[in-house]
Amino acid sequence: MLHTTHQDFFRKGSIMQCPKCRNIDLKPTRMEEGLPVMGCPECEGSLLSLLYYRDWAERNQPIGESEEVDTDVTVESDAKTALCCPKCSKIMTKFSISSDHKNRIDLCSFCDEAWLDGSEWKLLKSLELAHKLPKVFTDQWQRNVRGARMESMKVERLKRIVGEDDAAKAVEVRDWLKNHEKKSPIVQFIGSD
DSSP states (O other): OOOHHHGGGOOOOOOOOTTTTTTSBBOOOOOTTEEEEEETTTTOEEEEEEHHHHHHHHHHHOOOSSSSSSSOOOOOOOSSOBOTTTTTOOOOOEEEEEETTHHHHHETTTTEEEETTTHHHHHHHHOOOOHHHHHSSHHHHHHHHHHHHHHHHHHHHHHHOOHHHHHHHHOOOOHHHHHHTTTTHHHHHTHHH
């Protein structure tokens, strides 16, 4: 049996409006078989109860991890402004999905509800994160995303300064040196020129 507060989630008298469209009523729908959400018929965003999500994830373990990520997934632009939770009206916190994608998932920590814009579920599935969604909301995940973004920006800056080929060589040498047992004397030698 569902938790009492979440039974109200699908009750007919409970009207919630889309946090993105702001004037469209959310309707009960399903993101996956056995995963109910409140969806917006206009922007196709979904309010996902993490209680329902955890139950679904436990019952539907991924069959197998694929080696490739679907690079053809097109994701609509993320809402730039803060969204308010359709249940409690408090501001939701944005969490980055990955360093390669600008989309962020909005989370209401008071209601334990996440807002996924139109095709963000498809993006999560393509990144093999559909069964790992709570990890995205951790400090460690967010630190890793920020670190990867900073690294990408450093490499792009280096490319603009020295060119693509030389930047690629510099990254290759750096990666080779990273865990080299004799890193210090090599770096000292390179720096002595």
